[in-house]
Amino acid sequence: MDPLRAQQLAAELEVDMMADMYNRMTQACHRKCVPPHYKDAELSKGECVCLDRCVAKYLEVHERMGKKLTELSLQDEELLKRVQQGTGTA
Amino acid sequence: QPQSHAPQLRDFLLVYNRMTELCFRHCVCNLNYRLLTTREESCLDACAGRLVRANHRLMGSYVGLMPAIIQRRSTYYEDSTA
Numbered sequence: 620m621d622p623l624r625a626q627q628l629a630a631e632l633e634v635d636m637m638a639d640m641y642n643r644m645t646q647a648c649h650r651k652c653v654p655p656h657y658k659d660a661e662l663s664k665g666e667c668v669c670l671d672r673c674v675a676k677y678l679e680v681h682e683r684m685g686k687k688l689t690e691l692s693l694q695d696e697e698l699l700k701r702v703q704q705g706t707g708t709a
Numbered sequence: 710q711p712q713s714h715a716p717q718l719r720d721f722l723l724v725y726n727r728m729t730e731l732c733f734r735h736c737v738c739n740l741n742y743r744l745l746t747t748r749e750e751s752c753l754d755a756c757a758g759r760l761v762r763a764n765h766r767l768m769g770s771y772v773g774l775m776p777a778i779i780q781r782r783s784t785y786y787e788d789s790t791a
Contacts, residue, residue, distance in 0.1 A: 628715055632715070632718065632719060632722065635719075636722045636723075636725075636726060639723070639726050640726050640729065643726060643727075643729070643730040644730075646730075647730055647733055647734055650734075651737075651740060652740065669740045671743075672740050672741075672742065672743050673740055675743045675744075676733070676737050676740070676743070676744075676745060677729075677733055677737075679744075679745055680729055680732065680733045680736075680737065680745070680753060681729045683745075683750075683753055683754075683757075684725065684728055684729045684732065684753070684757055685725065687753075687754060687757040687758070688725060688728070688757065688761070691757070691758065691761045692761075695765075
């Protein structure tokens with residue numbers, strides 16, 4: 620496959636994933652910050668501030684999870700390599 | 710090569726997003742601050758570790774059980790069409 624097409628696919632995938640993350644974030648923060656009492660159409664100041672903080676935290680969690688996943692999958696690769704080497708020499 | 714890995718990469722990234730959502734929902738309760746508290750951070754680390762290990766275990770069990778099921782299914786169809 621030509622590298623340009625690969626790059627295009629990677630970019631599309633990234634956009635899809637960002638959109639997916641955004642949707643999940645919206646849902647999660649709405650649940651945490653906007654109580655289901657629909658008397659008034661306006662958001663209170665507290666709710667607004669909560670939403671701001673929620674977004675900040677969600678993005679940080681996203682970053683943290685990414686690092687943790689890479690860390691854990693690297694550990695797995697190491698383990699797998701060692702297992703393969705072990706069975707190879709055994 | 711990237712093309713052959715694309716569906717797996719997509720699945721992996723979806724798992725990543727789901728993990729983020731799940732662990733956020735469970736661990737982040739204190740919206741008085743913009744930064745994560747130490748308690749939240751340790752909860753998130755634990756959550757990530759658990760989810761990954763649970764996933765591995767699940768995969769192991771699935772891979773162990775599926776061949777038998779596929780075999781049964783194929784013999785069933787062979788018998789019914791014969």
